Amino acid sequence: LRLPALYLVDCSGLYLPEQRRSFAGATGAGHIFKMNSLLSAEGVPQIAGVFGDCIAGGGYMPIISDRVYMTEQAYMVIAGAALIKGAKSQHITSLDIGGPEVHVHQSGCADERVPDDATLIDCLRREVARLPSSGAAFYRGGVDSMEPAHSPAELPGLVPVDHRQAYDATEILARLCDQSLFWEVLPSVGQEMICGVARVGGLYAGFVLNRQGLIDDPEASDEQRPAGILYRQGIAKISAFSRACDSDGIPLIWLQDISGFDIGAEAERHGLLAYGSNLIYTNSTNETPMFTVLLRKASGAGYYAMAGLPYDPVVQLSTPISRLSVMEGRTLAIASYNSKLDDDFEIVTTDPDERAKIEKRMAEVEARIEADMDPYVAARQMDTDEIVRLDELRDWLKVLVEMSYQGVGYRRVKNPRIWSLHDLDVLMNGGRA
Helix, strand or coil: CCCCEEEEECCCCCCHHHHHHCCCCCCCCHHHHHHHHHHHHCCCCEEEEECCEEECHHHHHHHCCCEEEEECCCEEECCCHHHHHHHHCCCCCHHHHHCHHHHHHHHCCCCEEECCHHHHHHHHHHHHHHCCCCCHHHHHCCCCCCCCCCCHHHHHHCCCCCCCCCCCHHHHHCCCCHHHCCEECCCCCCCCEEEEEEEECCEEEEEEEECCCEEECCCCCCCEEECCEECHHHHHHHHHHHHHHHHHCCCEEEEEEECEECCCHHHHHCCHHHHHHHHHHHHHHCCCCEEEEEEEEEEHHHHHHCCCHHHCCCEEEECCCCEEECCCHHHHHHHHCHHHECCCCCECCCCHHHHHHHHHHHHHHHHHHHHHCCHHHHHHCCCCCEECCHHHHHHHHHHHHHHHCCCHHHCCCCCHHHCCHHHHHHHHHCCCC
């Protein structure tokens, strides 16, 4: 997003008893300093406030910042006084070797010294106020944020906890979008997916979400098939929509409740591997900001295809009822013991001891996978960024969308009159929305 970065630093370096977890490797502590450097190279303003003891890595982190403030009790040193005493037998304090007197007036590693924490916070606020202002007001075009016609507080009652129960996905949009107004793009194709544009907090954002329940099967008249799965037309639809939003500079919100891709002989003949690769390429190369929300199910390759965390959304939010997994526990248990089951997934053997053993092992597999799918497990493993209540989701999206309009110097944000999205609409429907 190219937003200014503020560092509030009081860091004594690595926790040495656990150094094997944080020192070496491509994402070790040194990666922090590389990222500081890359932000600087991209012109992202960085401002550091040093509040206390900053030793070794804790001392390196603020130095690349454009402005560095230190309180009178703060210090930055490569090695602390205890280490220097042991290595060189010098009796000296860390403030003597790396306090504000040294770094503000001698080394030049800091810019200003301030008396206390409160003053430093005021200085950081002053620095941010001096930076170029947000573009959000301009891109609102005089349109204020408008509350949805349907209250976001109703969202928890609309999404069943049981992932096998369907719901109306348009009711979710009605509680996230300003005035509950939504322009759906390409509504007549790929009906398992809903794509379109709405204002959130007065600013335009693109939405991609999974329809639930049953939909008409375009490959077989008078038949239906389950939604919540990606089929050929749906994949092509969201690929085209994602590219158009990227071209128009519109931030993208992905609302996931997906069981995965279509499977089987017909799916392979239709080239789902190629369609899926096209979607992954599109999302991997997009420059417009993307935000991902795991509403409920986030399963298999569908999680990847809809801008899961490996595809670098700005943030991935999970709800308390979300489930992140390659495969459902029951499905994996069946797959693991497939040779022991008949076509109806019933255990073949009639031996009671063998039957009990298989039932027990299948139940253990299912229970383990169900536990692994818990969103709080994902959060502890840093496989999601935040867990958000459904009734808080609109407030989060308002903040995130506004953030995406604050750093627009690096991407073109088109006037709605010249959106590429209109071309898609004309090709499909013969006119503008």
